[in-house]
Amino acid sequence: MSGPKIVRMTTPTLRDVAQLAGVHPATASRALNPQTRPLVNAETARKVLRAAESIGYQPNPIARSLKTARSATVGLVIPDLTNPLFPPIVRGIEDVLTTAGYNAWIVNTDNDPGREERQVESLRSRQVEGLIVATARRDHPLLLRLHRQGVRLVLVNRRVDGLELPSVTADDDAGIAMAVAHLASLGHTKIAHLAGPQQTSTGVSRARAFRHALLDQGLADDPRLTVECGYWSEAEGAQALRRLLDSGAEFTAIVAGNDLIALGCYDVFAERGMTCPDDMSVVGFNEMPFLDKMRPPLTTVAIPHYEIGVEAARLLLDTIEEPDRHPRSVLLAPSLVVRASTAPPR
Amino acid sequence: MSGPKIVRMTTPTLRDVAQLAGVHPATASRALNPQTRPLVNAETARKVLRAAESIGYQPNPIARSLKTARSATVGLVIPDLTNPLFPPIVRGIEDVLTTAGYNAWIVNTDNDPGREERQVESLRSRQVEGLIVATARRDHPLLLRLHRQGVRLVLVNRRVDGLELPSVTADDDAGIAMAVAHLASLGHTKIAHLAGPQQTSTGVSRARAFRHALLDQGLADDPRLTVECGYWSEAEGAQALRRLLDSGAEFTAIVAGNDLIALGCYDVFAERGMTCPDDMSVVGFNEMPFLDKMRPPLTTVAIPHYEIGVEAARLLLDTIEEPDRHPRSVLLAPSLVVRASTAPPR
DNA sequence: GCCGAGGCCGCAATCGTTTGCGATGCAAGG
DNA sequence: CCTTGCATCGCAAACGATTGCGGCCTCGGC
Structure with missing residues (x-):
């Protein structure tokens, strides 16, 4: 019984x-x-x-965290998950973290410093062991403070001025060089640049790379042909192109700071009855999803999103395990994917 | 001093x-x-x-969680963050959660039941107070078990058979009806359906809605004209369309189970030298981002992604605060956005 | 046969909060 | 004056794990 x-x-x-x-x-x-x-x-x-x-x-991970002050989780600080650039990066990060027994907390900041501060605070109070930050601006007091406080940080896609932090970025110089070389080989001589926000390292490095590339191609660098976008967004890209067009400047091709800015151009083309690539060539940056199905399919410089995530996670795990190793940064090689948004000038 | x-x-x-x-x-x-x-x-x-x-x-939220067995966080179980359908939903969820003082843990399952089980286990061990699940299949033992164990659940975009769970979904019947009515009004009489996986409630409800809509339009329901996709993906959509085309069936328009399946069709059109909408009209479902810039811009039925997230989060908060209230479900009204992928048959 | 050295394991404190219960003080009521 | 009640607050035990420290036992060496 x-x-x-x-x-x-x-x-x-x-x-x-x-x-x-x-x-x-x-x-x-x-x-x-x-x-x-x-x-x-x-x-x-x-x-x-x-x-x-x-x-x-x-x-029970909670009890364990309380006692050990560790948590086997890291924070992911991104501006907006809705930006199609980030999901693949996040996947790369998560995949290496989970095989290492870690998890990731994702937070959105909406590019709002106040919100960013609160989110980071919430991450820290959950004992995250490090932060992967995709929202870095060149002048970023919060990151400076965190770094001084010994918070382990890894930057993706961005750097911050005067701070030696591990980071993983695409090779902007190489990417932009490929883009303008492509345009130049098609016969374009007057090329404009819709630059990303100059508060971001990526924005300035691509703008610098653009000027250098013009020189390398033996083309004139007309400062009136580069205009800055306030955000990395379609709307800002469109706005910037409108300003440029309205200024009366002459050009036959655009290298956009990123794909969203390039897509913003498409809207302006439609508004003004221009056709791409006949009236204007455009090349983007990032190779976000579905570009091959756009009208026209966008020529862009592709960066290895997933690998960016992978490398970022590795870097963070490294700094967790070897806290005082010298900060290492990785630069990933981009590649140009030529589609139908670029053609010889008429 | x-x-x-x-x-x-x-x-x-x-x-x-x-x-x-x-x-x-x-x-x-x-x-x-x-x-x-x-x-x-x-x-x-x-x-x-x-x-x-x-x-x-x-x-210290960790200490608090340990003592109270609560955590002010909920789990978000989605198949793949890379699917552009989800980020806006996630944003909706997060926004209402954070104003209620809650946070969200996001996990990807890759449609792998084993991985899903491990992820859910990890969420539970972190004392999440509820789960928002976007991976539900009609027959889903894990969800059944969780429900029996008293885990608070709300489903998003999906239902599970024989289980009264709060859920928020788009009104598939209405959406599909609008799609075929649109096609019929253009003059199409032979309309195919590339159905989503029939293990998902959404897949079957859209397929049912499709048949009903044909009847309502006085059109014949030819079972050979609906074929099932194994996943909600471009590749599967393309594959399904190839099968349909190869079968020799005649049709002039396609109602796709969702946008990704519809975009898969674009690939097949390119392969076979067909042009859309001249040779074939297509309408998608979901209104994922950037469809307006596709070639051709995809006609689709739009659903309020962000609001789906908002409602899901509200439902979950409700069940947390009032555990034994009768499960409530919300159905959101879709709308048809007509673009250039649909036209009268030749 | 005694001593020292490990090997193995238990004791108890600790991480930072929450919460039932009891102690205290004071005011009101009888 | 004594009881009762209430408001306020402290005590200490949790929550579930980790870990320094020390005790016990065994074994080997002398």
């Missing part, structure tokens, strides 16, 4: 497995943790493992 | 504010928590508040 069935109301805890294995919770803890397992007898370790297995014990 | 500067090495804790305010930590705790504040003298409460303010005290 079997006794009354004991219904377990609560999830099994370390004490439960210890009791079942006939040992002290401390011993059970040591047995369960591969790091400390050598400290206990192999036989009792087996007993503990078996007990844990049998009742389906899962360590 | 000022004394030596005391450098605070550790973040301020409740004991610190209690000490500073000259009270016991318990009292400080009660004073800080609006729920329990009436239990302490108004004057001492003020003292505590001021002390907390002065040293920048932030409660």
